[in-house]
Amino acid sequence: MKSKALLSTLAAGTVGIAARDLLQRRHALSRNFPVVANARYLLERIGPELRQYIVTSNDEERPFSRDQRTWVYASSKRQNNYTGFGTDNDTEHLDGYAIFKHRTFSDVAASSSITDSHRITLPSAKVLGAPRGRRHAFRPESVVNISAMSFGSLSGNAITALNRGAKQAGILHNTGEGSLSPYHRQGGDLIFQIGTAYFGCRDSTGRFDLAMLKDVVESAPVKAIEIKLSQGAKPGLGGHLPAEKISEEIARTRGIRQDRDCASPARHSEFHDVDSMLDFVELIAQETGLPVGIKSAVGGSGLWEGLVEQMADGQRGVDYIQIDGGEGGTGAAPLVFTDAVALPYRLAFTRVYSLFAEAGLTDRVTWIGSGKLGLPENALVAFALGADMVSVAREAMLSVGCIQAQKCHTDRCPTGVATQNPWLERGLDPMLKANRLDNYVRTLRRDLLKVSEACGVWHPSLLTVDDIEILDGHRTAVPLGDIYGYRSGWGTLNETDAAQIVDLMSGTATCGETRRRPEVTVV
Secondary structure, eight states: OHHHHHHHHHHHHHHHHHHHHHHOOSOHHHHHSTTTHHHHHHHHHHHHHHIIIIISOTTTOSSSOHHHHHHHHHHHTTOOOOOOSSOOSOTTTOEEEEEEOOOSSOSOOOOSOTTOGGGOOBOOSSOBTTTTTOTTOBOOSBSEEEOOOOBTTBOHHHHHHHHHHHHHHTOOEEOOTTOOOGGGOSSOOEEEEEOTTOTTSBOTTSOBOHHHHHHHHHTTTEEEEEEESOOSSSTTSOOEEOGGGOOHHHHHHHTOOSSSOEEOOSSOSSOSSHHHHHHHHHHHHHHHOOOEEEEEOOOOSHHHHHHHHHHTTSSSOOSEEEEEOTTOOOSOOOHHHHHHSSOOHHHHHHHHHHHHHHTTOGGGSEEEEESSOSSHHHHHHHHHHTOSEEEESHHHHHHTTOOOOOOTTTTOOTTSSSOOOHHHHTTOOHHHHHHHHHHHHHHHHHHHHHHHHHTTOSSGGGOOGGGEEEEETTTEEEEHHHHTTOOTTTTOOOHHHHHHHHHHHHSSOOTTSOOOOOOOOBO
16 A cells, blocks of 8 residues: 555655646746756756766866876865875876976985974065065065955855964965955954955945055054955956855955845946056055055056056155966856966966066065965976965865855855855864964975975975976976076075075974974064
């Protein structure tokens, strides 16, 4: 009897589904093939998960492959992140594969064990803000820092985890353009980002408010200020926060309405060209005493040519430039912008850096890279090309639990990282995940240092384009500098900065000893 009842129920359900499919007009497939067509829609819905866990190989997934995500996860948990039986990358046929040239003989002491990531510090080779004489210039304690991700895009628990982890790892945490929330006040040092909507430093009409900016800066451990011109996720568009993700707390933090999408303007209203932008930079630096930098993806060259021209006389200038690759980005964006607007990182960085190098201005700026640079090999290439620091976003998200579900724009992030849903957010333990971020950053710094030592230098910033070759399958290997047209000396530190970082790295530890955190230099 139970079997008959079950079969009757299934039959009735099938008839009901068939009737619904035949009568509806939205889907031609369902109308023509009732019932069975629903299997197609089910497979379409769960297709990403099937491909992620079953179909694709370790190196096929994008934006981060399974191998890359596994390395981040293992590093964040202090698990074995080694690999066995050789690389599974197709080095014989890949174009653009980077190879680091180790040195058999070197004066550089391999002072760090492969297992002592928690005892390694890796300060910036440059003092941020020193060339412009900023009152609160400082040497960042870490070349790896957290890139801009706003409260709103990320949950409160995720921001809390990132900031607590930043404190533990001794790194800088960029607030993102969504203002400085209570979750950013967990003890980690901050970079306050000013976006086109001026969240956190705007008046009731949405215009920039200098007095409010000074109040915010003084209320938290803000070490630098960043003016966001554009970002890799959606270059040429302002930030976008869907209404479904805007809680009352976010609306209050940003000073916006809760019942509609929050779309930031595409461009700033406080300046309209390079000249007025530098006036804005110098105003903020003078009033706060903090280093002030800009962040931008790279499209047209007018901005950069104008910036080189305006900075040539030394009267005004930005303290740092963060180049964001077009392959970067954590936020919601139209597909065409994600896929096809702005240059990828290596092309973007070298195009801008070359302009400054030709003018002899690279030493006046701290160069920061972002866009999948939270992976050791990508970061090391960035350092060789001239970056002084790297900022990581999605890799930091992975370390605190992200599984690359790519639902950031839906408010249905299953791990509670990129959502404002209280039920989903509760699954993320900020205390535990802070430790995970700390572990990941320390492991990344360890790997950066170990490869640098293998190449015979004390610090990643001392790597040059001569230390890396780019493979064209197994046919040729081309020096990195030749790929991007670098001239002799480009991408290197000046003698003073190089000597100082060697002293910091070599003078505080010997083999087997703890490498102590260098004193922060205030200029």
